[in-house]
Structures are given as structure tokens and as C-alpha cells.
Amino acid sequence: MKNMKVALYVTGSIAAYKSLTLARLLVKNGADVRVVMSNGAQKFVTPLAFQTLTKNNVFVDTFDEPNPKEITHIDIATWADLSIVAPATANTIAKIANGIADDVVSTTLLATPTQKIVVPAMNNNMWDNLATQRNIKQLEDDGIDILYPTDGFLAEGYAAKGRMIEPEEIILQVQQIMKKSELLAGKKILVTAGGTSEPIDPVRYITNRSSGKMGYAIAEACANAGAEVKLITASDMQVSNPNIEVERVITSNDMLDAVKNNFDSINVLIMAAAVSDYKSEVVSDQKIKKNGDYLEIRLKKTPDILKEVTKQKGNQFIVGFAAETQDLIVNAIKKLETKKLDLLLANDVSNDNIGFSSDNNQISFIDKNGVFAKTNIESKASISSKLVKILSERLD
Secondary structure, three states, X not given: OOOOEEEEEEOOOOOHHHHHXXXXXXXXXXXXXXXXXXXXXXXXXXXXXHHHXXXXXXXXXXXXXXXXXXXXXXXXXXXXXXXXXXXXXXXXXXXXHHOOOOOHHHHHHHOOOOEEEEEEOOOHHHHHOHHHHHHHHHHHHOOOEEOOOEEEEOOOOOEEEEEOOOHHHXXXXXXXXXXXXXXXXXXXXXXXXXXXXXXXXXXXXXXOOOOOHHHHHHHHHHHHOOOEEEEEEOOOOOOOOOOEEEXXXXXHHHXXXXXXXXXXXXXXXXXXXXXXXXXXXXXXXXXXXXXXXXXXXXXXXXXXXXXXXXXXOOOOEEEEEEEEOOOHHHHHHHHHXXXXXXXXXXXXXXXXXXXXXXXXXXXXXXXXXXXEEEOOOEEHHHHHHHHHHHHHHHHO
């Protein structure tokens, strides 16, 4: 943790007293710690105590802006390498899971693009409530690590599950999580995303239904695992992670040029983009007027980016995608072989639950030996984490 910038969020639980020890241990391990406290947390412990331990000002009010040259909650959000919410109440967990920003803690966390760890503390009935369990699952799907509560003596006077784990255990688990965040350290990864667009005239174009969500999730997961990531995207979605370099393209030729220009300097190429297979042979420089019942447009094949880049392949590890509507595995294996890929991720886009624009996916991981793993229907962020683990193993 030496020289790591850690934002510690303390919310309204009696377990807040443990966060004083946690702050001290973080500092002892070499971290630079800034504390953000909810109103409820201040009922149990004081900001002065955390200020004394961390030697940094404690942020307690969204509208307290001592420095006119910065917006404090954005400054903390973008400053932090890691954010730890300990204790995290059921209320705070619900806010994070649902994107609510109505206090100093939830507002700052919503603006935080880097890794988050949530350490719950609450009564056992609150922990077991279906709403809390749904929110916990949502946080995990969003890539947030949960340090689960333990059985122990609660404030209510009896032993049950809901007690926040001890500060020493939090430090150990955080260290394990941070090791995972170094799985791809030192690797340069190029990710493509979105559906390309091929013009017909100045107004019309040919495209597909790809949203780019899968590629963006992969880029985020790789960056969180320590890789140097460049995202070449045909989508207009925004990237929240400041550690991802973005290059925007429109056509298949644009994407080919961008991939080839970067290919020699990378370790891994992940082709998650849905590149158009055909484009108009002739692009009109004027809008084509409606004239008659039929319009004939002659199409020609677009360049095959994977085939082109494998011609200049050295030691790069190349990952492709196969979005199919039938014979998923047969077609995917054929694509893996013909395009000389190291790994292929196949998904059935005929299923509306995991098709284009969905937040979820179901992937079959395929290499030269066939299908070696298959996910459940789960978030694209969760699938991206699995891909990161596979990449770290294969690259080693």
C-alpha cells in the first residue's frame, strides 16, 4: 500500500469506531488517506479524530468548498487510487447500488472512477433482507469488491451475522484484492468496441446494433488490473476511467488503420467491436433522393481486421469475439481457426437477455482445444473480470 492514495468513507454505524483503527493501519502501511464522513458517522466519531490520524482534512459537507479552484468531492473522487467504504450501512449500500447521490458520501462515490471496496455493517435482519442482498449483488456485478460481514456480537446485544470484520482483516483482504489489480501490470492492451458505420450518402449509413458495452467493460477491467489500455471505439459512449486512452473511429477502414497503427507496440489485442461486413461500393456525395419503389445499392466486403493484423503478428495475444444466432460453437471454432486467434469469446445474440445493448451476457471461452469455460448469464463487468484472469494466466 506504500504511496497508495486511499479515500476512506465512514457512514452511520456504531462500527465507525473501528474505522479509526483502519485509518491508522492504512497510514502505517504507507497509504495517503483522506476521509469522507456522513452525518450519521459523525454521531459516533468525530472528524477531528480522523484528521489527527491521517494528517488530512476530513470532508463532511458536499457544499463545503474551501478551495475556490477545485470542487472537493470531484477532487477526492479522481485523486483516489482506491476507495474503501467502512462501515457501509444498508442505506449507503442501497445508494451506491442505485446511483443515488444525496449526501457527501454517495455523491463522491458516484464520481469515483477507480476501484471501490465496500465493508458492510448492520443488524442481521437488515443484512438478510432481500433488498440488501439484491443491492449487494448489484455492487458485485458492477465490479465492486465486498468484504462480507461476520457472525459476532451486535450492538443489539446478541450474536448474529452483520458485524463488520476487524480492521486487521480488512487490511489483509484489501492487500489480496490489490494483488488482483496487478494481474496485468506492465501489459499494453488494445481493445476495440462498438459497431462501425459505413456511409451510403451524406445522410445514410449501414451499421449494426452493437452498443459497445462489452468492449468498454473489458477496457475498464483491464485498466483496473493494471494494464496500459487503449480503447478504439466506434461508439459514442463516454469512458469514466481516466487510465484508458480513447481513439474514436467511424468506419471499418478507420478501425483497421487505428488497430494496425497500434498493433506493433501492444501485448494483447481484444477485438470486441462489431465491424461491418459490407459497405457501399459507391458513396454518393449528395443525398440520394427518393425515386421509385426500389433502390439498389451494390455492397462490397469490408477489410477483415483480424486477418490483416495476424499477418504482422509477433508475440501478441489476440482475442476475438463471435456473435452468432445459430450453431454458436461450430461457427466460433471455425472463426478461431481461420483467423488464427489465441482465444475467442462466443455469445448467442439471438437471446434478447444477452443480445446487443443488454447489460448482461453469456460467454463460451474457446481456444485451440475447444470450449474450456462457459459463464452464466451475468453482467458484462463480471465476464470482463473472468477474461482478465484468463489473460493473466495465458500471458504468464
